[in-house]
Amino acid sequence: MRTAIDTNIVSSLWGGEPSAAQIPRTLDEARAAGSLVISPVVYIELRAYPTATEMIVDRFLEAMRIEIDWLVESEIWLLAAERFEHYANRRRRQGAGEARRLTSDFVIAAHALLRADRFITLDQRRYRTDFPELIVVEP
Numbered sequence: 001m002r003t004a005i006d007t008n009i010v011s012s013l014w015g016g017e018p019s020a021a022q023i024p025r026t027l028d029e030a031r032a033a034g035s036l037v038i039s040p041v042v043y044i045e046l047r048a049y050p051t052a053t054e055m056i057v058d059r060f061l062e063a064m065r066i067e068i069d070w071l072v073e074s075e076i077w078l079l080a081a082e083r084f085e086h087y088a089n090r091r092r093r094q095g096a097g098e099a100r101r102l103t104s105d106f107v108i109a110a111h112a113l114l115r116a117d118r119f120i121t122l123d124q125r126r127y128r129t130d131f132p133e134l135i136v137v138e139p
Contacts, residue, residue: 001034004112005066006121007045009139014049019122019139026120026139027064036066039111041104043068069115072107080110083130101126109134 005027012020030036038046038061046057061068084106091097109131112119118135121127127136 001030001118002116003030003034003036003137004108004116004119005036005038005042006108006112006119006123007038007042008122009120010042010046010060011049012122014051022139026137030118030120030137031065034117036064037069037116038066039108039115040068040070040072041107041111045104069111072111076107076110076114079114080106083110087130106130 009023009027013023027036043057043061046052047054049057060066080103084101084103087101087106105126109119109127113131113134118137119127120137120139122138124136124138127134
């Protein structure tokens with residue numbers, strides 16, 4: 001079983017947030033069931049974390065045995081575009097204005113859906129509407 005990881009999982013750990021308490025056990029359980037992976041978009045976001053450097057990010061991922069799936073093929077981009085389009089149109093129809101979510105969230109979710117068996121995130125609600133078939137795990 002391959003488990004994709006959202007940026008907020010790692011940033012919560014690094015920031016010592018209250019939500020981080022269960023994360024190590026969740027990651028251990030996922031690792032025991034298979035492999036852990038992040039998309040290149042998650043890697044980019046981790047590099048922007050306030051105290052992160054390339055070396056810190058790379059060492060953390062290596063120590064946690066989290067792979068980076070560098071290949072993001074056209075089917076991932078196309079699925080992300082399709083779901084973002086639906087999201088933006090839904091907001092307009094509901095009178096909620098223009099899209100407020102970042103396109104990166106859609107690429108991360110499309111990657112998780114097409115390249116992993118499940119997705120660990122702290123924000124299930126964000127992904128449930130636009131990726132209902134994505135198996136989302138919350139620590």
